[in-house]
Amino acid sequence: MRHANRVKTVGCLMFLAALAAPSLRGTPVFAQGGGGAAASGATCDMSGEWSARSREDYEDRALMGTHLGDYTGMPINDAARLYGHTWDASILSLTTQQGIPHPGQYFMRGPGPNFRMSKVLDEKTQEVVGYSVIGMWGRADRMIWTDGRPHPPDFVESTWSGFSTGTCERGMLKVVTDHYKFGYHRRNGIPASVKAKATEYFVRHGDTMTHVQFTEDPVYLEEPLVRTTDFEINRNQNVGAPGLGFETVDEIATWPKGYVPHFALGTIPDEFAHNWGIPYEATQGGKETLYPEYLQKLKKMMAEQPKPAAAPAPKPAAAKPATKTSAAK
Amino acid sequence: MKRNLFERSSARRVVGALAAAAIGVCVAAGPAAAQLNPSYKKYSASQIAKIFDNGDIHVLPVQGNIYMIVAGDVNVVAQVGDDGILLVDTGKKELAEKLIETIRLRFENKPIRFIINTSVRPEHTGGNETVVKFIRNRGLGSGGGTGGDGGGNNTFRLIAHETTSNRMNGLLPGETEAPADALPTSTFFTEKKKIYFNNEPIEIISAPAANTDGDLMVFFRGSDVIASGDVFRTDSYPVIDAKRGGTVQGTLDALNRILDITVPEFNEQGGTRIIPGHGRLCNESDVDDYRNWMTIIKYRVEDMVKKGMTLDQVKAAKPSLDFDGVFAGNAPYIEAAYQDLTTIAKAAPAAKAAPSRGGKTK
Numbered sequence: 001m002r003h004a005n006r007v008k009t010v011g012c013l014m015f016l017a018a019l020a021a022p023s024l025r026g027t028p029v030f031a032q033g034g035g036g037a038a039a040s041g042a043t044c045d046m047s048g049e050w051s052a053r054s055r056e057d058y059e060d061r062a063l064m065g066t067h068l069g070d071y072t073g074m075p076i077n078d079a080a081r082l083y084g085h086t087w088d089a090s091i092l093s094l095t096t097q098q099g100i101p102h103p104g105q106y107f108m109r110g111p112g113p114n115f116r117m118s119k120v121l122d123e124k125t126q127e128v129v130g131y132s133v134i135g136m137w138g139r140a141d142r143m144i145w146t147d148g149r150p151h152p153p154d155f156v157e158s159t160w161s162g163f164s165t166g167t168c169e170r171g172m173l174k175v176v177t178d179h180y181k182f183g184y185h186r187r188n189g190i191p192a193s194v195k196a197k198a199t200e201y202f203v204r205h206g207d208t209m210t211h212v213q214f215t216e217d218p219v220y221l222e223e224p225l226v227r228t229t230d231f232e233i234n235r236n237q238n239v240g241a242p243g244l245g246f247e248t249v250d251e252i253a254t255w256p257k258g259y260v261p262h263f264a265l266g267t268i269p270d271e272f273a274h275n276w277g278i279p280y281e282a283t284q285g286g287k288e289t290l291y292p293e294y295l296q297k298l299k300k301m302m303a304e305q306p307k308p309a310a311a312p313a314p315k316p317a318a319a320k321p322a323t324k325t326s327a328a329k
Numbered sequence: 330m331k332r333n334l335f336e337r338s339s340a341r342r343v344v345g346a347l348a349a350a351a352i353g354v355c356v357a358a359g360p361a362a363a364q365l366n367p368s369y370k371k372y373s374a375s376q377i378a379k380i381f382d383n384g385d386i387h388v389l390p391v392q393g394n395i396y397m398i399v400a401g402d403v404n405v406v407a408q409v410g411d412d413g414i415l416l417v418d419t420g421k422k423e424l425a426e427k428l429i430e431t432i433r434l435r436f437e438n439k440p441i442r443f444i445i446n447t448s449v450r451p452e453h454t455g456g457n458e459t460v461v462k463f464i465r466n467r468g469l470g471s472g473g474g475t476g477g478d479g480g481g482n483n484t485f486r487l488i489a490h491e492t493t494s495n496r497m498n499g500l501l502p503g504e505t506e507a508p509a510d511a512l513p514t515s516t517f518f519t520e521k522k523k524i525y526f527n528n529e530p531i532e533i534i535s536a537p538a539a540n541t542d543g544d545l546m547v548f549f550r551g552s553d554v555i556a557s558g559d560v561f562r563t564d565s566y567p568v569i570d571a572k573r574g575g576t577v578q579g580t581l582d583a584l585n586r587i588l589d590i591t592v593p594e595f596n597e598q599g600g601t602r603i604i605p606g607h608g609r610l611c612n613e614s615d616v617d618d619y620r621n622w623m624t625i626i627k628y629r630v631e632d633m634v635k636k637g638m639t640l641d642q643v644k645a646a647k648p649s650l651d652f653d654g655v656f657a658g659n660a661p662y663i664e665a666a667y668q669d670l671t672t673i674a675k676a677a678p679a680a681k682a683a684p685s686r687g688g689k690t691k
Contacts, residue, residue, distance in 0.1 A: 083651035096617035099597045138596055155399050157610045182618050193655055219654030245595045258585045260624040
């Protein structure tokens with residue numbers, strides 16, 4: 001439910017954002033415009049060191065990730081729900097999983113990210129041909145091409161960050177991304193398929209920026225997942241400190257070769273619902289749960305469910321320690 | 330001079346992140362790129378256009394000596410160098426002529442010295458006859474054979490697992506003999522066969538009882554590329570041909586074998602590339618996902634078999650629901666898993682059961 005209002009107001013936000021940035025209105029597409037736009041500097045310039053404002057969904061984004069079975073705000077379908085129910089965070093102990101950074105379907109959401117967005121220039125013409133974005137968790141560095149190049153065919157490799165192209169629209173940098181690797185929409189087992197495509201808008205207001213991401217995933221989402229995330233310029237930040245990537249180590253000695261951690265079919269992850277006193281059904285996501293009309297249904301379910309004599313009072317999210325049921329990573 | 334670690338790692342990361350982009354652009358902008366290469370000037374514009382994209386045939390440079398040739402919905406692999414060309418599979422019969430045309434144009438008429446068949450399936454051996462006839466017309470005779478015929482410079486070899494050869498020769502029940510030019514000339518039955526070609530060692534690795542009883546994978550050690558054949562694909566569940574000795578566990582073993590070999594460059598991407606029998610170019614994490622999901626489905630079916638459920642009941646329980654939007658062909662895979670687990674795998678040690686957890690179970 002935390003995302004419901006955001007979903008309904010994204011369109012308004014983007015419209016207002018464009019209005020609020022008069023200096024950016026009507027700017028041409030840079031680089032593709034033959035260099036004139038780039039030369040004048042009147043472009044969708046998003047470059048800078050950006051810090052996230054992780055004040056909403058704090059536990060989900062800035063701590064260890066949210067709880068197993070917490071699909072609130074996610075327009076997921078039955079396939080995604082089943083994947084999430086049987087996803088065991090222990091899978092991250094496989095040596096083939098330890099080095100995985102956050103995938104592009106998720107990485108603009110958390111933790112942070114604090115990132116450096118830099119113009120990439122053509123060496124000869126000094127035209128802006130794109131942006132590099134460095135600093136997503138696990139160094140899933142991304143490149144946004146703004147020089148008009150086409151997206152590659154389906155048979156080329158997928159990457160964590162996908163293949164992104166950008167255009168300047170009404171002062172916003174619009175980015176379209178595909179060719180993602182299989183990842184996740186949330187760090188508790190909600191899967192994101194290789195067929196996912198994202199449309200992002202970077203909307204700059206001076207030293208602040210709103211990032212809006214619409215992710216379509218025909219495999220796991222009933223309708224596009226919409227997220228907005230706010231960033232602010234941090235001139236003292238220098239992301240991309242020396243790092244050599246993750247080192248994989250032997251974590252579990254007793255697993256037989258080829259063993260894959262998982263929970264059995266039929267597992268019902270109801271700890272989140274129980275601990276927070278929410279009807280289980282309401283924690284299971286789906287597009288119906290995103291809209292205001294669902295509040296009436298939720299109120300009815302809340303009224304009908306047994307009084308939780310044994311249910312512990314919810315603790316403040318920020319103070320809640322990570323438990324064994326929290327998704328790792 | 331001591332190099333700054335960040336500079337190095339950053340540069341490598343940018344290179345890694347852009348790998349797919351570069352490859353994609355190489356394909357998309359093939360003709361333009363070709364015009365910049367002096368070695369292509371001898372071809373006409375229409376020929377240049379065919380070099381990278383020949384209708385149903387696309388050539389994707391991978392790394393080192395290796396090219397992935399997308400022939401319709403099947404992948405053919407070409408290793409190309411001064412010694413000539415080694416092909417892994419020949420694709421479908423109907424695209425064979427076009428495949429030859431593309432190879433001839435793209436690789437400057439170099440001689441094809443080796444063909445390796447990863448499977449008996451027609452989409453991997455269907456072009457054998459046409460390609461071999463093309464080779465013969467160029468004056469190359471078939472040398473080789475398991476006896477180790479040296480053959481000299483004027484030879485080529487068509488390598489397959491012995492069982493595949495037996496099937497293609499019609500020696501096993503239910504099989505019909507393939508045309509003479511399509512038949513393997515060199516076979517083996519051990520864990521692997523090694524050859525050295527185009528300045529790199531090549532391991533031809535047997536994958537026992539995987540999709541069939543004669544599957545092979547080819548590891549190009551210098552180029553760091555694996556041609557996996559159909560034991561790994563990105564378009565469907567494994568196609569287990571039980572009548573030809575295929576098993577689910579054999580397929581999982583083959584996937585684990587690939588993961589034994591692969592080394593990612595950075596954060597589970599780059600490094601060793603895997604060219605699947607069908608689908609997109611991959612690296613370790615893609616194989617890992619596939620291995621994980623197929624293993625989990627097997628676990629689920631195994632749990633149901635232990636409960637005494639029938640095949641229809643297993644299918645009705647939708648044990649692959651979470652992957653059915655990614656892959657085609659779930660029913661045959663579930664059937665194969667069910668058959669394996671109710672017959673062949675009964676004698677094998679049980680896989681570790683899924684751990685219990687705090688949540689309820691239906």
